Amino acid sequence: KSTVPNLNKFDSTYKKNSHPPSISSFKKSLTMMFRGAILAAVATSLALLSPADAFTPNTIARSRPAFTSLSETAAPEAATSFDLNEYIASKLGAIEAALEASVKSTTPETDKICESMGYSLMAGGKRIRPVLCIAACEMFDKDGKEEAEKKAMPTAVALEMIHTMSLIHDDLPSMDNDDLRRGKPTNHVVYGEDVAILAGDALLSTSFQHVAENTENVSNDRILDVIIRLGKSVGPVGLAGGQVMDLECEGKPVDEVTLDDLRWIHTHKTATLLQVAVASGAILGGATPEEVAACEKYSLNIGLAFQVADDILDVTASTEDLGKTAGKDEDTDKATYPRLLGLEGAKAEAQRLTDEAKACLAPFGERAAPLNALADYIINRKN
Incomplete structure (x- = not known):
């Protein structure tokens, strides 16, 4: 399913009300919609993982880029090439x-x-x-x-x-x-x-x-x-x-x-x-x-x-x-x-x-x- 927020909901909400929503309620609704979209995206990503990987410490560890010190970083091939x-x-x-x-x-x-x-x-x-x-x-x-x-x-x-x-x-x-x-x-x-x-x-x-x-x-x-x-x-x-x-x-x-x-x-x-x-x-x-x-x-x-x-x-x-x-x-x-x-x-x-x-x-x-x-x-x- 699409994870893009359905902005039509805001339009229908506006029509049902006799007066426009306040700025604060509008921000609250917008925040809730984006939060729902993000959770849906996360759920979709986790569904692609194998059952053994889902919701384990290893999953989280693998999703985080490993830190490599400057001294451990391999030099580009061109830098070490010498004829x-x-x-x-x-x-x-x-x-x-x-x-x-x-x-x-x-x-x-x-x-x-x-x-x-x-x-x-x-x-x-x-x-x-x-x-x-x-x-x-x-x-x-x-x-x-x-x-x-x-x-x-x-x-x-x-x-x-x-x-x-x-x-x-x-x-x-x-x-x-x-x-x-x-x-x-x-x-x-x-x-x-x-x-x-x-x-x-x-x-x-x-x-x-x-x-x-x-x-x-x-x-x-x-x-x-x-x-x-x-x-x-x-x-x-x-x-x-x-x-x-x-x-x-x-x-x-x-x-x-x-x-x-x-x-x-x-x-x-x-x-x-x-x-x-x-x-x-x-x-x-x-x-x-x-x-x-x-x-x-x-x-x-x-x-x-x-x-x-x-x-x-x-x-x-x-x-x-x-x-x-x-x-x-x-x-x-x-x-x-x-x-x-x-x-x-x-x-x-x-x-x-x-x-x-x-x-x-x-x-x-x-x-x-x-x-x-x-x-x-x-x-x-x-x-």
Whole structure:
């Protein structure tokens, strides 16, 4: 039945009376009619409920919207969507151009050494360290993404120079003795061991010079902080110290190498440079000491996760996919995460480290989307 009030009743009531009703009686009648309509609507709604539901506390509870706190409210899908491939593609052109310009020879006498430096520096690669540096700078810089990229680019180039130096030296016959890197013959295979060593040395020294000479619109104190961090990342409590410990553990029985040993090696050999990449970007972008500390915790975790993923790929991927010799760790009896934890244990460790890394960036919200996406990429990559 219709629940709309029958206003004709008012008309008939008016006709029966010899005089019009008072305003108060009219209001009273109108109120009664609307109240009846509302009760009829409620009765109709309850009739649609199943007998078990009618007039129960559960019925009332379900009809009341549940309260959800702001922190519990799910963010819209669009707010959390981030295309990492598109983001990296938007950075690579500028990164590659800056890298190429950094090793151009200026005289005939430097052609050979610059060619060797450029051979390895421009051999491709994921450019994770430069991208991390730029992304961290963008997260804090208040002058916009374009300006942040300009501020971070000299350090991004320096990071890739240092990383390339480590690869050239790591491939030497006296180290890992590898003849394939990024799908190409290693530097010492092409230029000889002597020139390869010198090319690595030149890349390392040029990295510091490049930051000092080319960083603009950043205070001298912050530039100096970045240079100090870069230097520390390569020294005895950085890459060099980690490599020595790694060499000492080669060939040892599994029960003589602890998980703590392995973490120390890769904290210093691998994670430190990734840590400097993110921290330096934050510093150049104007981050506070507390914000830099959060970035350092994030990047330490992704640095360790990166090495765990590398160890897993050495077991599971092919030489073609890796662009370097697969199974090398097992051949040299090297201490690795799969060797100590098993393959599934190593995968679980990589995921744990990634989750911890992303938790460190929670205070920064959507600004951290590129860094969070990079953390996921690091453990899901194929090479």
